[in-house]
Amino acid sequence: MTLEVLSGNRAQSEAVRLARVQVVAAYPITPQTTIVEAIADHVAQGRLAAEFVRVESEHSALQVCVSAAALGARTYTATSSQGLLLMHELLHWASGARAPVVMGVVNRAVAPPWSAGADHTDSLAQRDTGWIQFYAETNQEVLDTVLEAYRLSEDRAVRLPAMVCEDAFYLSHTVEPVEVPTAEAVDAFLPARVGRGILVPGVPSRLGSFTGPEDYVRFRREEAAAMARVVPTLRVVEEEFCRSFGRTLGGPVVPYRLEGATTALVTIGTASTTARGVVDELRRQGRAIGLLKIRLLRPFPEAEVRAALEGVDRIGVLDRAWTFGPTGAVAAEVRGALYGAPRRPLVTSFLAGIGGRDVTPGLVRRAVERLDVGSADDGPVWMDLEPLPEEVVRG
């Protein structure tokens, strides 16, 4: 193992090299570009023995991966924002064809208006496409989660594609020390994917057939069952990960100082780091507050969320996207998970960091203050814009 100073994008490309991915296909989009540039260099320098297919669109990138996976190859692509949106139809094809593609997603705002800033709209808009979705907080998590994602996606119990999401610029272009495991250690944790394609050359077989209603629903139900096996399989994979590399990944949700907490913040991605700092500060002031970071958004770890937030009265969920529902998307998931809880806490939906706005400690503190007032579920509260005084007292 070596300690290296890597950006999130570099962490993705190092993980791809270590995973010995066999087919890579990608189309450039800021801020994903440095991932695939580094992979192209790995291939050119002979550090990675992969077929790199330079496609003419993200749509084709994902089709290349889905088709290659059908024959049994380990595949990777990466994209962001508009590119992910263009892939939408193929996202369903990947999960429906049970193709264990792993995709790096650099979360970037969606146009119009154009913006390259961090925003989760792109991947949240794909949460119903049958993909596993991880959101990373650090570059170490990026590297580790890509390796974990291959194990999980290729597991016979799962066989579903996975996105490893990282915030644009906060992770993609920011460097941090990252422990890079040795090739031998990764080979032991993640052996080659061999002979596990659904299509077998020379054998009459078909993937993606035409079905009637009797069979269609069976395929969907099987996919749902595979999704339900993600969390239990993840536990096994993470135990092995810990044994192999001496690091923990944290499971589907990562609770922080939630013991005895009556207030909790819920985050995904890099806002978690800031929120953790604010929790520490408020704990020092004697406030019973904690944080729940959600790493795995699909499948949504409902039971884990409910267990972690048991005993909490007020919850503030930070969403870095506006998805035009009644609340932020993550907030809606959290509310849904808690609706049937014996003691249902109040959940406020905060929108923070949209389009690359900074989620500052001050912003998080103001969100907590806001949580103290009101006696009903609240939000969405647009934290990036100055809150009007009447907005603060309403509720």
Place this chain on the structure above:
Amino acid sequence: MAKLTLPPEEWVRSGHSACPGCAPALALRFLLKGLGPRTIVSIPACCWTVIATPYPTTALGVAMLDTPIESTGASISGLRAAADALGLSDLNVVGVAGDGGTADIGLQSLSGMLERRTNAIYLMYDNEAYMNTGVQRSGATPWHAWTTTTPVGPRARGKAEPKKDIMGIVLAHRPVYAATVNPSFPEDFLAKVEKARDLVGPRFFQAITPCPPGWRYDSSETVEVGSLATETGLFPLYEVEEGRLRITRRYGRLKPVREYLQKQGRFGHLTDPEIDAIQSRVTARWEELLRSERTSAEGRAQPPATDQAPTAAR
């Protein structure tokens, strides 16, 4: 007894669900006869999705991958990449798609795969409309043909625009091999498939494939309608290899296009002047083709490439 000139093995099996007289079914039948069982076929949304029969059966004796309608070019690039990565170098990677899935919505991924020099065979079966969805116009629908979205009435004469020139588009990419084929001429079809099979790089076929319900003729007449397409010069059979164009079925005198057009309900509304206009265009194009054959023999079949690097396979 006549000598059997085609390989006897069938890879399109009986029990498929094509309409009676379906030429797209014949096109894949002949293609697979020439390629054999070490073949994987990628097929997008089109009539063949249905012809191959619903889950859990398959009409093909080889592996088949279904994809979205616009993906065939990318899909065969992916299959080839995987085959190479997994050491399956003997595998014939094949894409088969309709004219809509190729010349319209799939044109980008076709262009991508040709430009990437993907080592694969792409066959476009040209039934000249979106047939699976019920005979809507595609870019490959010919001038003045009736379709459900180009109806005929006091203010409309069928499709207002001429047929898209897919071979021109493909040839501009300088594939290793490209040819027109016609299921009504199986020996010519097979000879071209066998030649293409042994080449390395992007290879393309345009197959004319009459469709009884879409073209509105009796299903017993598919082979005859198909033959007339070539014998009238509307769909000449030729191949282009390394820039050399060769006409593979040569006619001293072409039959009048009227014979072809009048067999089909989709052209039933055509007036004599309209038929004459088609005739003069077809005659001119045949002359053009003969000229291209001569100039290509002198190495001038195509305009100079923008990039003179060798167009090797990848």
